[in-house]
Amino acid sequence: xxxxxxxxxxxxxxxxxxxxxxxxxxxxxxxxxxxxxxxxxxxxxxxxxxxxxxxxxxxxxxxxxxxxxxx
Amino acid sequence: xxxxxxxxxxxxxxxxxxxxxxxxxxxxxxxxxxxxxxxxxxxxxxxxxxxxxxxxxxxxxxxxxxxxxxxxxxxxxxxxxxxxxxxxxxxxxxxxxxxxxxxxxxxxxxxxxxxxxxxxxxxxxxxxxxxxxxxxxxxxxxxxxxxxxxxxxxxxxxxxxxxxxxxxxxxxxxxxxxxxxxxxxxxxxxxxxxxxxxxxxxxxxxxxxxxxxxxxxxxxxxxxxxxxxxxxxxxxxxxxxxxxxxxxxxxxxxxxxxxxxxxxxxxxxxxxxxxxxxxxxxxxxxxxxxxxxxxxxxxxxxxxxxxxxxxxxxxxxxxxxxxxxxxxxxxxxxxxxxxxxxxxxxxxxxxxxxxxxxxxxxxxxxxxxxxxxxxxxxxxxxxxxxxxxxxxxxxxxxxxxxxxxxxxxxxxxxxxxxxxxxxxxxxxxxxxxxxxxxxxxxxxxxxxxxxxxxxxxxxxxxxxxxxxxxxxxxxxxxxxxxxxxxxxxxxxxxxxxxxxxxxxxxxxxxxxxxxxxxxxxxxxxxxxxxxxxxxxxxxxxxxxxxxxxxxxx
Numbered sequence: 362x363x364x365x366x367x368x369x370x371x372x373x374x375x376x377x378x379x380x381x382x383x384x385x386x387x388x389x390x391x392x393x394x395x396x397x398x399x400x401x402x403x404x405x406x407x408x409x410x411x412x413x414x415x416x417x418x419x420x421x422x423x424x425x426x427x428x429x430x431x432x
Numbered sequence: 433x434x435x436x437x438x439x440x441x442x443x444x445x446x447x448x449x450x451x452x453x454x455x456x457x458x459x460x461x462x463x464x465x466x467x468x469x470x471x472x473x474x475x476x477x478x479x480x481x482x483x484x485x486x487x488x489x490x491x492x493x494x495x496x497x498x499x500x501x502x503x504x505x506x507x508x509x510x511x512x513x514x515x516x517x518x519x520x521x522x523x524x525x526x527x528x529x530x531x532x533x534x535x536x537x538x539x540x541x542x543x544x545x546x547x548x549x550x551x552x553x554x555x556x557x558x559x560x561x562x563x564x565x566x567x568x569x570x571x572x573x574x575x576x577x578x579x580x581x582x583x584x585x586x587x588x589x590x591x592x593x594x595x596x597x598x599x600x601x602x603x604x605x606x607x608x609x610x611x612x613x614x615x616x617x618x619x620x621x622x623x624x625x626x627x628x629x630x631x632x633x634x635x636x637x638x639x640x641x642x643x644x645x646x647x648x649x650x651x652x653x654x655x656x657x658x659x660x661x662x663x664x665x666x667x668x669x670x671x672x673x674x675x676x677x678x679x680x681x682x683x684x685x686x687x688x689x690x691x692x693x694x695x696x697x698x699x700x701x702x703x704x705x706x707x708x709x710x711x712x713x714x715x716x717x718x719x720x721x722x723x724x725x726x727x728x729x730x731x732x733x734x735x736x737x738x739x740x741x742x743x744x745x746x747x748x749x750x751x752x753x754x755x756x757x758x759x760x761x762x763x764x765x766x767x768x769x770x771x772x773x774x775x776x777x778x779x780x781x782x783x784x785x786x787x788x789x790x791x792x793x794x795x796x797x798x799x800x801x802x803x804x805x806x807x808x809x810x811x812x813x814x815x816x817x818x819x820x821x822x823x824x825x826x827x828x829x830x831x832x833x834x835x836x837x838x839x840x841x842x843x844x845x846x847x848x849x850x851x852x853x854x855x856x857x858x859x860x861x862x863x864x865x866x867x868x869x870x871x872x873x874x875x876x877x878x879x880x881x882x883x884x885x886x887x888x889x890x891x892x893x894x895x896x897x898x899x900x901x902x903x904x905x906x907x908x909x910x911x912x913x914x915x916x917x918x919x920x921x922x923x924x925x926x927x928x929x930x931x932x933x934x935x936x937x938x939x940x941x942x943x944x945x946x947x948x949x950x951x952x953x954x955x956x957x958x959x960x961x962x963x964x965x966x967x968x969x970x971x972x973x974x975x976x977x978x979x980x981x982x983x984x985x
Contacts, residue, residue, distance in 0.1 A: 375884055
């Protein structure tokens with residue numbers, strides 16, 4: 362949330378002591394002065410997917426790994 | 433006609449007299465460097481004076497007008513890479529180096545170059561960490577530079593012509609020089625680099641006029657010398673202990689002080705049992721003979737590459753109610769120290785960043801080791817809690833200012849390694865701690881214009897340390913880490929920078945940011961200040977440009 366009460370949601374691309382560069386939810390490149398930011402929140406969601414596998418593929422992989430027990 | 437000839441002769445005589453007088457005044461005898469603080473319009477030695485306080489008595493630029501600073505000129509480096517050179521300013525002439533080993537003389541008001549002297553290092557020279565050079569020394573009318581192929585070169589200050597060029601170390605054994613020499617009395621003192629290549633380090637002094645060796649002191653004692661038994665078998669022959677940052681000098685005590693680098697191989701301490709003296713120490717040497725008068729070791733049997741090549745900062749202070757000839761030292765190992773520089777006695781030591789390789793210091797300042805289990809991070813990391821970049825001490829505020837790296841850790845992977853000439857002798861490797869696998873981390877140098885890591889991997893913190901307590905009075909944090917040194921002035925301004933390319937002016941008493949400008953490239957040396965024709969200038973190198981600022985003329 363900026364001092365102008367604009368809410369910007371996006372992914373951080375770059376940061377320094379005075380500014381932060383993001384790609385916002387409408388895929389616009391925005392450079393924001395930290396002094397213009399009133400409040401901010403960091404999402405718990407990682408910006409990068411931990412895996413490209415689908416949930417079914419992950420389940421298959423875990424199932425296979427479990428079969429290795431004791432070997 | 434006769435009268436005109438006489439008048440002409442008189443004019444020529446007067447001109448010659450004036451020229452001779454100018455030359456005589458412009459020379460830089462030892463006494464001028466000794467009393468450098470009395471002529472703050474010049475910057476006569478690496479850290480501004482022998483005490484290495486990097487504190488200037490100039491006060492034209494103040495907290496009230498610093499936001500009016502204007503760029504006066506920019507000089508672009510012709511060679512890519514971290515530009516770590518410290519300018520020397522003598523009566524309006526600036527002397528500095530350009531990678532790899534070129535000396536330049538330029539007009540300090542316009543930035544225009546008078547001459548260049550280019551030394552091409554032997555192509556077989558081996559350098560651990562880039563073709564760095566941190567500047568020159570000036571004495572008399574001679575400029576001195578150490579070279580990557582371990583030579584010491586003297587050139588005429590006015591013409592740039594070569595006077596002499598001597599070998600300091602064997603380039604085939606990876607000896608090198610990256611530091612600015614120190615001129616003391618009639619000698620030029622340098623140390624040698626090569627701590628990652630299995631050298632045996634030393635500090636060596638040369639006759640300033642002839643280049644003849646005057647004395648040489650090894651930083652690893654040989655057989656029969658005191659403390660040789662801090663090494664086993666032949667480990668001492670390739671034990672490193674390089675010297676790559678300019679030392680300090682106390683004329684009253686006639687002692688010159690030098691920070692000594694890491695033992696080799698760097699990360700495998702088990703391979704070289706013992707304290708490995710005088711690695712990671714400060715050595716106090718007699719300036720006339722090189723004799724070791726005392727030493728203090730910060731990190732015995734170092735396993736973390738904690739070179740003690742920080743600048744020894746000297747000041748006469750009142751410390752806990754009594755006068756003290758102090759040496760202040762924020763060490764790469766994460767501890768801040770106060771020593772008595774007459775005796776080397778340990779006075780105080782406290783961690784200034786997160787430290788887990790040691791649980792504290794005993795009453796003599798010796799660390800209590802707490803090595804971390806295999807695969808676990810060590811704090812501070814490989815680049816240390818701080819490093820070689822010059823601090824500042826302001827006698828006005830009584831505070832010691834330096835760049836620290838907070839929350840920066842490394843996982844070490846030691847390996848047994850046999851010494852082979854010309855091959856890096858580091859004993860393993862390391863990785864920088866990251867919050868998740870493959871996430872961005874801090875590099876050893878600035879390699880990318882994008883910072884997308886989080887503060888979990890570390891950040892820069894300027895600390896204003898009170899030497900009485902070992903505690904910071906204030907801190908000033910940056911998102912990125914900083915390899916920038918410090919400059920303080922008599923108007924209580926602190927100038928510094930960082931990898932982000934911002935050049936900052938900060939209130940030295942409060943830590944308040946007063947002015948900053950984005951110069952675009954990493955700042956990896958300290959700013960300097962000087963005065964010409966009544967105008968105070970501040971110069972700083974950022975990336976490949978040297979920028980000089982002053983108030984509107």
